[in-house]
Amino acid sequence: MSDHPDLTRNQSLVLGALARADGPRSAYELLDDLRDDGLRAPLQVYRALDKLLELRLAHRLESLNAFVACGEPHVHEEGGIAAFAICEKCGRVEEFCDDAVCGRLGAIAHETGFRPRRTTIEIRGLCRTCAEAG
Amino acid sequence: MSDHPDLTRNQSLVLGALARADGPRSAYELLDDLRDDGLRAPLQVYRALDKLLELRLAHRLESLNAFVACGEPHVHEEGGIAAFAICEKCGRVEEFCDDAVCGRLGAIAHETGFRPRRTTIEIRGLCRTCAEAG
DNA sequence: CCACCTATGTAATGATATAACATTGTGCTG
DNA sequence: CAGCACAATGTTATATCATTACATAGGTGG
Numbered sequence: 001m002s003d004h005p006d007l008t009r010n011q012s013l014v015l016g017a018l019a020r021a022d023g024p025r026s027a028y029e030l031l032d033d034l035r036d037d038g039l040r041a042p043l044q045v046y047r048a049l050d051k052l053l054e055l056r057l058a059h060r061l062e063s064l065n066a067f068v069a070c071g072e073p074h075v076h077e078e079g080g081i082a083a084f085a086i087c088e089k090c091g092r093v094e095e096f097c098d099d100a101v102c103g104r105l106g107a108i109a110h111e112t113g114f115r116p117r118r119t120t121i122e123i124r125g126l127c128r129t130c131a132e133a134g
Numbered sequence: 135m136s137d138h139p140d141l142t143r144n145q146s147l148v149l150g151a152l153a154r155a156d157g158p159r160s161a162y163e164l165l166d167d168l169r170d171d172g173l174r175a176p177l178q179v180y181r182a183l184d185k186l187l188e189l190r191l192a193h194r195l196e197s198l199n200a201f202v203a204c205g206e207p208h209v210h211e212e213g214g215i216a217a218f219a220i221c222e223k224c225g226r227v228e229e230f231c232d233d234a235v236c237g238r239l240g241a242i243a244h245e246t247g248f249r250p251r252r253t254t255i256e257i258r259g260l261c262r263t264c265a266e267a268g
Numbered sequence: 269c270c271a272c273c274t275a276t277g278t279a280a281t282g283a284t285a286t287a288a289c290a291t292t293g294t295g296c297t298g
Numbered sequence: 299c300a301g302c303a304c305a306a307t308g309t310t311a312t313a314t315c316a317t318t319a320c321a322t323a324g325g326t327g328g
Contacts, residue, residue, distance in 0.1 A: 008180065008278070008305090008306065009306095009307095010306080010307075011306095021234070026283080026284075027284070027285080028167075028283070039307075040309080041286095041308070041309060041310085042284080042285070043286075043307090043308085043309085044285095044287090044307075044308075044309095046285065046286080047306075047307080051306095052310090061253075062196035062197045062256070063196045063254050065284060065285090065315095066149070068265065071150025076220060085243075085246070085248050085250075088249075088251065094246075094248075096145045098239075098242060100234070101235055101238050101239060104232060104234045104235050104238070104284090105232075105235060105255075105257065108230070108232060109219075109257065109259075112219070112228075112262065112267065113266075114219050114221075114228075114259055114260070114261055114262060114265075115259045115260045115265045116219075116257045116258070116259040117222065117258055117259040118198055118257075118258045118259070119254075119255075119256070119257045119258070119262070120196065120210075120254060120255070120256040120257075121239075121254070121255050122196070122253070122254040123239065123248065123250045123253045123254075124250070124251055124252045124253070124254075124288085125243075125245065125248055125249045125250040125251040125252070125253075126248070126249040126251070127247070127248055128246065128248060130246025131247065131248075131249045132247075142274090142275065142276090143275095143276095144276075145275095145276080160314080160315075161315070161316075162314070162315070174277075174278075175277070175278060175279080176315080176316070176317090177276090177277085177278085177316090177317075178276075178277075178278095180315095180316065180317080181275080182277080185275095199284090199314085199315060199316090252311095
């Protein structure tokens with residue numbers, strides 16, 4: 001869990017809380033996590049999150065209105081699109097990146113003249129463990 | 135713009151308002167659209183939307199917290215996953231479905247044992263027209 | 269008729285996110 | 299160093315999105 005020296009105090013606190021969590025965390029949950037560290041208002045969390053998202057150190061899960069620490073920082077440098085498998089039973093989130101999917105979406109964009117800025121791929125369902133459990 | 139006879143009054147009203155709109159509509163915007171038709175509370179809209187989503191007559195855009203009428207009802211019967219290209223400048227939304235993307239995501243799920251229930255694909259950026267304009 | 273299910277209406281509340289404004293820190297540059 | 303610009307911070311209030319809880323009404327099948 002390497003530190004990121006360019007982050008400000010609030011940004012580090014939020015990233016730390018995200019990294020400690022073993023699942024997605026909402027902005028208000030993060031705020032609760034960090035009251036003892038002096039955070040008092042939602043905006044402090046949202047501002048830190050904005051920066052972390054911009055730096056690709058965290059991701060927003062649109063279908064949950066929640067956030068996770070980035071699991072694979074390297075893929076973003078290659079233009080990859082992060083995708084997420086979200087278990088609706090246990091809450092676990094797996095981040096992955098698939099070249100075929102990224103390539104095909106890129107090709108579609110190119111064909112249609114659409115210029116992508118931010119792509120969301122979220123698969124909600126049951127992880128193997130929960131599916132087998134019933 | 136075919137009618138759907140199995141829908142209740144509220145469901146028809148909401149679907150009609152979505153179909154008339156030329157872009158995504160939030161639940162509260164739909165409520166405002168339908169005040170003259172007697173709708174008074176958010177829940178009336180949300181309940182109608184739930185049903186329309188279940189019937190695949192409408193889609194939720196997670197990254198906008200908004201809804202659109204379904205543009206291609208047929209794809210859903212083939213197990214296809216709807217995807218959306220959302221222009222951040224003009225607000226237009228294009229729905230599409232790509233077999234390669236669907237197939238690859240399905241294969242990934244199968245490999246990992248994940249059982250998908252609902253998949254969100256949303257590409258935000260600039261449509262051809264807005265990209266060329268600006 | 270009655271039990272059940274679905275839809276409806278209404279009020280209140282919960283959850284998520286941003287606007288507006290004052291202040292502070294930091295690095296640059298004259 | 300003084301002055302300036304810029305980013306980050308702190309705080310209050312408010313906007314926006316969504317659900318809980320409870321009461322009512324309308325069909326459908328036993």
